[in-house]
Amino acid sequence: MIFSSDNWAGAHPKIAAALSTHASGFEPAYGNGDLDQAVTRKFSEIFEREVAVFFVGTGTAANALSLVSYDKPGGLSFCHRESHAMEDECGAPEYFMGGSRLHGVDGALGRMEPARLERAIGRYVPEFVHTGRPAAVSITQATEIGTLYGLDDIATISAIAKKHSLPLHMDGARFANALVALGTTPAEMTWKRGVDIVSFGGTKNGCWCAEAVILFDLERANDFGFIRKRAAQLFSKSRFIAAQFDAYFEDGLWLETAAHANAMAARLAAAMRASRTLRLAWEPQANEVFAIMPAARMKALQEAGARFYDWPTPHGFDGGIGEGEQLCRFVTSFATTADEVDAFASLAP
Numbered sequence: 001m002i003f004s005s006d007n008w009a010g011a012h013p014k015i016a017a018a019l020s021t022h023a024s025g026f027e028p029a030y031g032n033g034d035l036d037q038a039v040t041r042k043f044s045e046i047f048e049r050e051v052a053v054f055f056v057g058t059g060t061a062a063n064a065l066s067l068v069s070y071d072k073p074g075g076l077s078f079c080h081r082e083s084h085a086m087e088d089e090c091g092a093p094e095y096f097m098g099g100s101r102l103h104g105v106d107g108a109l110g111r112m113e114p115a116r117l118e119r120a121i122g123r124y125v126p127e128f129v130h131t132g133r134p135a136a137v138s139i140t141q142a143t144e145i146g147t148l149y150g151l152d153d154i155a156t157i158s159a160i161a162k163k164h165s166l167p168l169h170m171d172g173a174r175f176a177n178a179l180v181a182l183g184t185t186p187a188e189m190t191w192k193r194g195v196d197i198v199s200f201g202g203t204k205n206g207c208w209c210a211e212a213v214i215l216f217d218l219e220r221a222n223d224f225g226f227i228r229k230r231a232a233q234l235f236s237k238s239r240f241i242a243a244q245f246d247a248y249f250e251d252g253l254w255l256e257t258a259a260h261a262n263a264m265a266a267r268l269a270a271a272m273r274a275s276r277t278l279r280l281a282w283e284p285q286a287n288e289v290f291a292i293m294p295a296a297r298m299k300a301l302q303e304a305g306a307r308f309y310d311w312p313t314p315h316g317f318d319g320g321i322g323e324g325e326q327l328c329r330f331v332t333s334f335a336t337t338a339d340e341v342d343a344f345a346s347l348a349p
Contacts, residue, residue: 001306001344003268003330006174006287008307011244012206012257012334018247019208022239029236031055039242042249043200043214048187052221054213055241056233059084059173062199062211064092065231067100067136069197069215069224070167075100075135077169078120080112082314083140084171096231100135108316109282110143114156121164137161138169141189142178145314145329146265146288151184151193158194168194173201176258177286191216202248206257206334210244257334261287264332264341271345278348281319281327289330292319297348298326304347 002008011019027033040053056062063085067077075097079085081104085093094101105120107113117137126133139157142148149157154170161168170190172178175198179189190198196217202210213228215221228234235241248254265287272278272291281290290311293301298310311329313321321327332341 001340002336003306003308003332003344005331006204006261006333009206009333009335011208012247012253014250014253015207015244015247018243019240022243027239029238030234031238033239033242035239035242035246039245039249042245043212046186046249047190047214047216048185049191049216050218052215052218052224054215054224054228055235055238056211056213056228057209057235057241059171059199059201059203059211060089060092061231061233062201062213063089063138063169063171064096065224065227065233066169066197066199066213067093067138068096068227068231069220070136070169071097071100072133072135073100074129074132076103076124076132077101077136077138078103078105078112078117078134079138080105080107080110080140080143082110082144083138084144084173085138085140087144101132106315109314110140110145110147111149111153112139112157114160117157118160121160121166134164134166136167136169138171140171140173142174142181142286142288145282145290146284146286147282148178148181148285151182151188154189154193154195162194167196170195170198172198174204174286175200176205176254177262180255180258181262181286202245202254204333205254205261207244207248210241210248212245258287260334261332261336264336264338265289265330267338267341268330268332268344271341271348275345275348281317287332289332291328291330292321292325293328293348295324295326298328301344301347306344306347
């Protein structure tokens with residue numbers, strides 16, 4: 001009963017097989033091989049326009065380098081106060097930006113409120129050298145607590161960013177989970193709503209180690225190549241990242257794995273609704289489920305073999321957590337089975 005993180009899951013068998021297939025022989029290095037180019041074309045096909053694709057090894061690298069690519073001296077990048085970039089990157093964006101910084105914006109349940117974003121940007125006059133100047137806006141899709149920005153939400157935030165001549169970055173570590181939950185297309189969820197650059201994650205959804213930065217502004221591609229190299233993210237044997245993405249996209253595997261993870265989260269949420277000892281904190285929208293339970297029940301479940309984390313109360317949550325209760329996070333993946341969910345449900349009647 002592993003619900004700790006989708007990072008705990010291994011690689012999908014088809015992706016593991018693709019790695020084995022491409023393990024022998026010779027292929028041009030540093031992204032110049034036929035497979036690398038084929039995968040880049042596949043990304044362009046998926047996004048319905050020509051895009052620049054840069055493979056990196058981690059989501060941290062994807063997020064940090066995405067923000068670096070639009071940074072400026074004294075820059076501020078605006079993101080939710082509890083976003084992954086703000087809370088879980090160990091300062092990597094600021095480190096790679098060389099002194100620029102992130103500015104947290106409030107909003108309930110993991111999503112920036114547009115009005116608060118507008119006010120946050122308005123605090124900084126670009127010509128006033130002492131405070132720094134706005135450089136970018138970043139949203140997380142799906143968010144750290146499993147909620148989603150709807151397509152209109154993305155467009156609204158983009159309009160605010162564009163009003164201030166700022167690019168919009170999307171942290172898509174769980175891009176596929178959000179995509180299938182919204183029932184939309186990559187194009188509709190990104191550039192058609194004003195997104196300029198995407199951290200495209202595959203690792204959480206069945207890949208072994210496959211992340212990419214997707215640039216819609218092709219004129220920035222040359223500079224980004226140097227940014228990636230200087231950050232030690234240019235893999236010589238990049239065909240092994242390409243091989244993962246090649247299998248990931250084949251016959252819609254990436255959508256299948258995301259849909260399964262989301263379905264298992266919905267099944268888990270249904271079990272929690274039926275429970276007398278657990279209750280949902282809010283309705284899940286992708287593959288993360290948050291529940292409130294007595295601390296003693298949490299300990300008993302973990303001792304019985306269930307793996308999940310306790311979680312801090314997010315900003316804007318007003319559901320009430322009583323004395324002796326704990327908020328907990330459960331994450332499902334492509335490898336989660338219905339039997340696992342049902343076994344957990346039997347422990348939490």
